Amino acid sequence: MSDNKKLYLNKIQFKAELDRCLNCKTQPCMHACPVNCNPQEFINHAKTGNFDAAVKTITRTNPMGQTCGLICPDKFCMQACTRSRVDFAINIPRVQATILENFRTADEDYSQIEPKAKSIAVIGAGPAGIAAASVLAKGGYKTDIFEADGQIGGALNLIPDTRLPHEVIEKDWKFISDTPLISLHLNTRIKDIRELAVKYDGVIVATGEPNTARLNIEGEELCLSHMEYLHHPEKYITNGRVAVIGGGNVAADCAMTAARNGAVQVEMFVRRRLSDMKISKSEYLELLYNQINISPLSSPEKAEQCEDGLLLQIHRNRYEDGKVTPLSDSSVRLPGFALIIKAVGSYADDKIEDEKIIYAGDCKTGGSTIVEALASGRTAAFVLIEKMEKTA
């Protein structure tokens, strides 16, 4: 078993989770999974000690099974898990990550694949691009992945190492990429997608959401974007107070990182209610455990420099019938922050209409989750293959 006790299940926990599975014939866990991974099947294989088969079951539809196992939110398979009606859901993602960490011994087998004469370009090596490339290579299509960054993983690289070490992303990548059918071109930003569409038989655009959403407040330039902060947290280490604006899992990662890096106090300002925060229960508990203050129904109005650092002015909101409106005369001036981080979302570049171009992942659907981006990348690849086969 892996030494990394925090990220994977130990032998006793692993066996306990396998034993708790009710082997539901209707497979609700599989139907709830965007990539149709089949926990009932891999748990059964693992129970009988057939770990090769368990690995094959997971990797059949999920090219980033180990990464998913560490960060997949509990709203898919776990929410559907029948065991939650008895006590609590099987920790399916962790079972999956533990199986791949300990029992994956070989890479994807492409030996039976017949290469096709067509070649595809995939832009972006985040989960959607990786999933698309995996389906295309399994179909025999030569696939060039162009990635602007110097490493694969896309937005996953912003997730703190304590939740997702980069080596896990590389391990999943190594599993699918050991074939001449896939070529990765790092540090290659594509400026003209149409030009690529002329050279290739099809293009899958999986460029995520590279632009940070604005707060549109006075003094916004004093606030750091979540992308800059999470890319280089070492540049912004402080033992002062840190404000984080936003209430999703990106904001939670910023808050946790600041707390871990020594901030004396971290406060999250969330526009809606606590129950509206888009974070999992375990993330919420982690915020509480790390003594992160959460101010719900609070919106920023202004940031400014003050004597002891940065001042954030906020107002309070009223919540009624699902609507959030500002409460009048509720402005509060909060001085003394060392950092104000904005983590209120991001957005995609404009899209191009072209027969040969298909969009996938967050740039198509808006901010989602790893498993939804994987599903979207797979679907894009299947759609493209069908199109190419029709015109062959």
Ligand SMILES: Cc1cc2nc3c(=O)[nH]c(=O)nc-3n(C[C@H](O)[C@H](O)[C@H](O)COP(=O)(O)OP(=O)(O)OC[C@H]3O[C@@H](n4cnc5c(N)ncnc54)[C@H](O)[C@@H]3O)c2cc1C
């Ligand atoms: C801080 C943070 C925490 C998160 N936590 C979770 C979590 O706990 N669980 C979860 O399920 N999801 C989480 N997510 C969301 C998840 O990471 C994304 O949904 C997923 O990565 C989207 O995949 P994608 O492939 O569509 O886009 P991305 O991962 O954004 O990948 C897009 C890639 O395209 C590249 N690119 C962009 N433009 C170009 C260009 N012109 N040329 C070449 N390459 C280009 C980018 O460099 C990038 O590598 C988190 C995201 C963030 C930012």
Ligand code: SF4
């Ligand atoms: S829903 Fe839960 S208990 Fe039922 S087979 Fe899936 S993992 Fe096992």
